[in-house]
Amino acid sequence: MNSLLSGVNPLDLDLVGLPLLTILYAATGLALLLVLLGPTGVRRAIVTVIGAVVGAAVGWALAWFISDVWDPWGVSLSTGTRLWTAALGASLAVVVLNLRGQVRWRRVVAVCAIGLCLLSAAAGINADVGQFPTLRVALGLASYPPLDEALAAAQAPDAQTRAAHPDSANATGLAAEGTGVVGTVSIPATESGFAARDALVYLPPAAQLPYPPALPVVEMLSGQPGSPSDVFTAGHLASILDTYSRAHSGLAPILVVPDQLGAPGNNPMCVDSALGNSASYLTIDVPAWIKSHLHVAAQPAGWTIAGFSQGGTCSIQLGAAHPQVFSTILDISGELVPSNGSEAHTVQSGFGGSVSRYATAAPTAILATHAPYAGLGAIFVVGDDDIRFLPGIRAVADAAQRAGVDTHLFESPGTAHDWHTVDYAWTTALPIIAARTALLAPAMIAMTQ
Incomplete structure (x- = not known):
């Protein structure tokens, strides 16, 4: 990460390039894995799978509603953006359904995982659209x-x-x-x-x-x-x-x-x-x-x-x-x-x-x-x-x-x-x-x- 930021103003860090996205996605995946490696059992596994499917469906439905019903921008969301929204719904459902019964440090990881899931989805959608190449642009400072x-x-x-x-x-x-x-x-x-x-x-x-x-x-x-x-x-x-x-x-x-x-x-x-x-x-x-x-x-x-x-x-x-x-x-x-x-x-x-x-x-x-x-x-x-x-x-x-x-x-x-x-x-x-x-x-x- 230090080499990624070396000599670069954080405001000018590439938000759509592979180095940053790879690190963010890997951190999110690791956090989700640690959450899933907590208490196990057939019932929890079944509930987690069902929750992930329902969460993905809710995410996809939300993207459909925003894009095709509410239509605030007059454009249809791309397939990539809809998939990212579905993935966010699935990952949040997985974290929430596995919060109970975790030891303290795993609960902390789970809370961090929620933030990482939100960041990953936002970064993925931004990379799909290409609207904000840097944080400077995203903050309106360009x-x-x-x-x-x-x-x-x-x-x-x-x-x-x-x-x-x-x-x-x-x-x-x-x-x-x-x-x-x-x-x-x-x-x-x-x-x-x-x-x-x-x-x-x-x-x-x-x-x-x-x-x-x-x-x-x-x-x-x-x-x-x-x-x-x-x-x-x-x-x-x-x-x-x-x-x-x-x-x-x-x-x-x-x-x-x-x-x-x-x-x-x-x-x-x-x-x-x-x-x-x-x-x-x-x-x-x-x-x-x-x-x-x-x-x-x-x-x-x-x-x-x-x-x-x-x-x-x-x-x-x-x-x-x-x-x-x-x-x-x-x-x-x-x-x-x-x-x-x-x-x-x-x-x-x-x-x-x-x-x-x-x-x-x-x-x-x-x-x-x-x-x-x-x-x-x-x-x-x-x-x-x-x-x-x-x-x-x-x-x-x-x-x-x-x-x-x-x-x-x-x-x-x-x-x-x-x-x-x-x-x-x-x-x-x-x-x-x-x-x-x-x-x-x-x-x-x-x-x-």
């Missing part, structure tokens, strides 16, 4: 500096390199060996008036050169509830883009992650309504800020809009409705229709009670209205265990193909409505986005050498 400060900190070593090698024309160059920079920016809602939180920007190594190429840009949207930082803390996008850039002369898209919600619990559904002019913010204000502050491709061919879950719905809504702004769409586990609670509440809150306005905001309707498209591409990705969103993604992908959109559909193996699907989506989609946006054009590569 933060990013302003973009100009992050750039200054990243360029300080380069300044020392230039001073030591004044004859090197591109000492900041070394783009292929560098890493990207992530920082916060404030994107004003000049036209929309939308009350957005700060955005996050990822600049790949090539964007940090003294004379950077005009790079493609991706406008990426988080899910709901959520915040722009989720795509970096839970989605590991900076790491994914850094890996890609190291293999391609420091080239990767510039990533801008604006806030399409206004607050974690809000859902303006990426339309202009009484809930806020989210659509205008994302298609007018954000692109205007990007063009005036970042060295990016000027034409729509270099622009992509992407998103996960609610953000995925936004990406296909806005991308399909504004092909003059975006030429590529990445829809990760988006919805079939925009949703803010029940359909009745959605229509009332987001569309002023107009059923027809609500119907025309559906991605399939937008695609049909603007068909046939010329030059628009869409990449759809969904987990093959995402039983609720899988049919919708397939339906929207079919509608896109019928509308003349260059369509790609991928199903992430063994994942559900979680951040593992986002990781798979970005890793799979990056080569397609690069090809569509001419990221690896010879002239652009030459500028990084």
